[in-house]
Amino acid sequence: MLKFIFKRLFYGFLVIFGVLIVVFFIFHALPGDPVAMMVGQRSDVATREVIEKELGLNKPLPTQLAHYLNDVSIISLHENTDENKTRYRYTSLVNVGNNTLVIKAPYLRRSFQTNKRVDEIIFEHMEGTFWLAIAAMIFATVFGIVFGIFCALKQNTFIDHSLIIVSILGISVPSFVAAILVIWLFAVLLSDYTGLNATGQLWDTDPMTGETYLVLKNLILPAFTLGLRPLSIIVQLTRSSMLEVLTQDYIRTARAKGLKYYAIIVKHALKNALNPVITAVSGWLASLMAGAFFIEWVFNWKGLGLVAIKSVESLDFPVVMGCTLFIAMVFVFVNIVVDILYATIDPRVRLD
């Protein structure tokens, strides 16, 4: 088990490293001048040169990459100055001449646009994405399983067919189209009845006291929209796996024993039918954490996707890179967890 985890962590590290290199070069291959985006329409030579120097944009690309890697790396080499100390927040290990070998948390630099530390930006925006993904997943799983069982039990009836058709629609409608429809319907046309906002955050601020308070209702529409696709998939998965299980011999045995209908469905059939569903759900979670870009954009939901899209527009390299690395990390981590989970649930799967 431990050996497996270490092996996967090592592969994960390689994946993240690869992502870093690819994103770095793609980003720098894009035409566009980040300094021009920072200074605005009017500037002078001096200002531009100062900024270029500060950001290291005047150096050749390989040097820039090396510097970035050094900044991100946990163990790195820096000049031992007070300025660097406050910037990197490191602990010195060994002094090498003027430089010092240090251990530190990855330094993701500061945003070009706002000058805010990127780790702070990610930390601030992570929460929104996280709760949105969780809420969407819970919604999709609960309703998906319920509808799936329902369809399986009423196989080939009108309800079964219509639910399947609706779920195909749910899989194929692009998320931003669904988002706009949902907003138009629930937050504009029916807003007087639903009381829901077209946009809004999980936390709202009381202007006079500055206190923040939870507004859960703002989570409903984005989570619903984000959950539509997984919901549809879970309905179909549950339905087919349930149908398969229901034809098994042990179900017939249970019936023959005279067990109650619900006991057969819930205790015997469902338990076995859920295996593929659970692995699918946990696999989806990672992509929901990363894939809510459109939903976050349309609902203006404060999350990683929203901030990443905005930063691409303004060529804010550190933020784009930071978000990408973070999402890659989430993916690697969740995938390892899913593999372990898979092995735990289904004894036929071995980790090695």
Add this chain to the structure above:
Amino acid sequence: MQKVILWLSIISVTVFSCKTKKSNANYKIFRYNETQGIGSLDPAFANTPPNMWAVNQIFNGLVEVDNQLAIRPSLAESWTISRDGRVYTFKLKKGVFFHDNEVFENGKGREVTAYDFVYSFKRIVDPKTESRGSWIFNGKVKTNSLGAIADDAFKAIGDYTLQITLQQPFSPFLKLLTMPYGFVVPKEAVEKYGKDFRTHPVGTGPFYFKIWNEGSTLVLLKNLNYWKTDNVGVKLPYLDGVQISFITDENMAFINFNQKKFDFLSGINESSRDMIIDHDGIIKKEFADKFKVQKLLYMNTEYIGFQLDTSKYIDKNHPILDKRIRQALNYAIDRDELITYLRNGLGIPGTAGIVPYPILFKHKIKGYYYNPQKSTELLKQAGFAKKKLHLTFYTTPPYRQIAEYLQKSWGKLGIEVKIEVNQAATHRSMADKGEIKFFRASWIGDYLDPENYLALFYGNNFAPKGPNKTHYKNSTFDNLYEEAQTQNDQDLRMENYSKMDQLMMEEAPIIVLFYDELIRLAQNNVQGLEPNAMNMLFLESVKLN
């Protein structure tokens, strides 16, 4: 199963119906949205309109612009300019205090002195600050023998007298000082917070900073010790606070405004524009009853630039380098029609020069009108009577519609134009580097002076280092430009500028499309929100009834 469903519904009902705190309705909070987002509340970084709007509420400078665009005293009580136009001496108001903040002794705001201005200005020009506004002083204030800014360029004489010395007279200098880069900041806060002063601003303005939940909400509250009063002596501001939201999508913001979740909305997307105004530019009745609608001419000129620098071309006989072709392209556009059909009447046809004449000039200079005959004639002279002219026009996504309209107009005269659309960042860098020869652009005036627009054609301002994207160079123009900077007689100076504008337009390095107008919406209970051509937001005398 039924139990589970029952529990789920009980939980969800309790969770979602738990009462969220409603802020006290007795407080007058002015709410507006900023689609572009705010990057920093530090005046040294106030280079976008959203930053400027927020910074304007928190800070003050020496002088300010009123809604009639005249310069009036702010923290300076009065000022004198020396005879040679180089030394500006400001007398400061006494008894102006910074906002109460923990950086000061006992948390009480300290009085503003001339030394604070010296500190603030030196901070702007200090390369370490990386301020976006160092250009307002660099190359203008007195320098030492090394070419750096002299120590005594900004000088405090006692607590309440400030002296700024320029290298050479620069007539629009006072106007520069109205920009946020000229605002006063306290040393204590800047030194304590460093780069994070952007989220911990302390100033002297009508509102003080309360909380900024980035990307979601920004709250400013009433400064009870604000130094300004209205004309009957009531302390300003009237509002208890300002709350700014950050909805990125303009249509979404409009929906929220419609649901009365904002008091004010600026900038309306094309798709919502049809709901508000008809094609004659008249505000629809049902809308005018529901909201206050302001149509506002502001200092933004939308134009198309040509790259004039021969060194940027492989083909040294490229048609764009021919003045007649550029003029022909100019004459081919029916600007009235463009404004009527594509902009719902928003904007004034660009039939004069680069300077938005209705705001800054008394007289209109001669630009280009719709004249297809002349266009054809010019094309013929340039040798394109039979031969077809092929060009590629570069634009950004929001201007695609206009580009397609222009394509059609040019097409009617046999000029075949291909459209390339790039994202704003890419477009801008390509135009700055001279990689694209025929591109859309716009210029929003930084301060209220034609000089700011004509700097786009000054020979020493070539892009990417300066704003001259077209690489227009004309020695007569340059001489006039330099001469005008030192002119003290404002009428003569303006005359010079209109001469320059005329001279430049004759060469047609650009096609002026229109002088922009925008729509600002407010709820009916908002009072005292005056429009101004700088498109600034002044909230100190706004009331909510």
